[in-house]
Amino acid sequence: MPDNKQTPLDKTTLTNKLLAILPEASVLHQDERLRPYECDGLSAYRQKPMVVVLPNTIDQVQAVLRMCHQYQVPVVARGAGTGLSGGALPLEYGVLLGLAKFKNILTIDAKKRIAVVQPGVRNLAISKAADIYGLYYAPDPSSQIACTIGGNVAENSGGVHCLKYGLTVHNIQQLKILTMQGELLTIGGSGLDSPGYDLLALMTGSEGLLGVIVEVTVKLLPKPERAQVILAAFDDVVKAGEAVGNVIADGIIPAGLEMMDKLAIQAAEDFVHAGYPLDAAAILLCELDGSNAEVSEHVSRVRDILLTSGAMEVRTAKDEAERLVFWKGRKAAFPAVGRISPDYYCMDGTIPRKQLPRVLQTIADLSKEYNLPVANVFHAGDGNLHPLILYDANKAGELERTEEFGGKILELCVEVGGTITGEHGVGVEKINQMCVQFQSLELTQFHAVKAAFDPDGLLNPGKAVPTLQRCAEFGAMHVHKGELAFPELERF
């Protein structure tokens, strides 16, 4: 749970002050209207906010922030609430600032290849609007029909195409943000760089702790002439992992390179009937895009590489319809797993790819130890692993066991030289694992960065960066980077 900072304003006073700034319909304070906001995509954590505000102009957001700053009321920004780390989890004594009404695409400039959009615009809506110009916005999180661009910037979201086209941070050009003090800042510009520090990089992935994003200028790319997907089946996960390295060693950067293990394949196949081979231990989906000539050349090379790497079967989608079917299984992997288990818990570590065999083996061992099945979905090209732990929240203690298991997976990622989060963010969920990934000096530096923007710590307090005290408490009952403090003592 976040370290809640108590507000000096009681609910009635706070509500009245907000009603003085906003139209009545934009202030939600009745219990039943607060409920939809009590969690994000990580529903294991729930907390009703004191008040929800849904402004629709920058001036209104500014007024809300100024008032909250004046009375030292904490604020949590929220886009679509699809986040998977509890980043938008409200505070009992705070304001939840919903940006869902900022739904307008302000400009699409085909010549400059940019779109200027409000923060509540959905990721997919941008590509849809740009389609008539033959352009699209490259980062494509699987949640793209629902998630907002503001949330994407706050989390530095990726998607299946980020191996070739980069993450959110590589695909935005300018932001307008409001600081907690209500100051409107333009970060970045119309050129490819801007004077001074790279605040665009600092804002991206800052999980709503540094400022509220009120406008985003994204880069658009021309749509490739052709995209082709290859599906390869392997009888062994390790072989599939090696095949990924072999494709890259050959000098090809695929547009997407995804892997699924047996349980994920089965779940996806049951759900969408993509024609995945059920006897495979792992499948790879490799998408190649570019000009017609380039794609033809690369498809034949990648096929050869996959076969020499020991694939039992290699299929090339015969047409666009089949390409979409191949992808459908992958894109629906999470809900597919949701069908075979009452609950699932999605992890998000990144590892150096060569560590894949070791990491998958350890996950399999832990899965036995905790008696909880795991389905693995993997952005294999860039080493971003999504183990989905299957559990049942209604069984006493199972969520706690799942969280402990998940924590071990993340610590394993750190141990092999990776990170606890590749794209879903730290939020409240991985706050303890931050103590494993970083030493207190680095955490102190993070707090200093935060203080440069928000000295009173009012924006999304308790998320993303743990206090040193919290780490001390966590560390006291925990193994730090494999160094056991009292190895002879039993752990609990």
Place this chain on the structure above:
Amino acid sequence: MSDQSEKLQQQVLQAIANSQALKIVGGDSKYFYGHTIEGELLFTTQHQGILNYEPTELVISARCGTPLSQIISTLSQHNQMLAFEPPAFSNNATLGGTIATNLSGPRRAYAGAARDFVLGCRLLNGKGEILRFGGEVMKNVAGYDVSRLMAGAMGTLGVLLDISLKVVPIPEMESSLVFELDQQRALDKIHELSSKAWPISASCYHSGKLYVRLSGAEQAVIHTSQQLGGETLNQADAFWLQLKEQTLDFFQSEENLWRLSIASDAAALSYEKCLIEWGGALRWIKTNDVAENLFATAAEWGGHATLFKPSANEASQRFQKLSAPMLKLHQQLKQAFDPHLLFNIGKLYPEL
């Protein structure tokens, strides 16, 4: 060839004790860039060596004093490269200076800048602490992106000790085309080309000629050359190298060399001596016009101007002014990393 972290740390701790400002120097290849500053010299060149290079993981990590040329030749042995095509400006250029200046070459508009490829760093901050941010993996959102923040900070936030970068394969084939056009037509042409997914990796216009480089799979490059027309540029590699290293005739000048990073669709500017790169988004201008006019022109087109290489005796502000609240935020960040105000004071802005 060795790890000098502790020695560098000692120098910083000593500087804190003596309230002595420090001037960080790598190969001094970009001595002309940024304001001239005072300070006890902190040399990074001894802190060198490649720490880790895994071609199939697409990542290289090296100490800041490692010569850029060594990085590039090591990568090329595995048919890989730095996608942002950094200018060296001298054989002495180091990795640290390359990242601290964030200068990127002709491929920048098509592949990304230095900052886009930074994955992680080890940093010596102004408290004399050694900190590690980011890592060697492609995707990492744990904590604020401090490593990328260091790109372009010109050493004002700390000493970059070690840096990890994403690397990419060298394209199978490159071929360049030349079109004879006036400036406005050339700008129109490059915009037209950029609106399609052609495998363009660089563009440049000057003296009546538009140069376009194609990179990618063999078939793609051959096919695109046929489609686009124009003349094939002979000795293209030499041309792009001279552009990147600023050894083309255009850059030999008695006048101030200005760099304007602006909206790509800006019209032809009123300065006569102009070289265009990055699909229109970068304009090099030779002029002795007053600085205010260049800053104003850049601002008009949504961008910023830099006095990149001043002619002698030019004392003007080098970088576009920041708005008051932005400057304040910059100062607060400076405080957060360098509370005793030690590193490269005034290199970027007098207040930092």
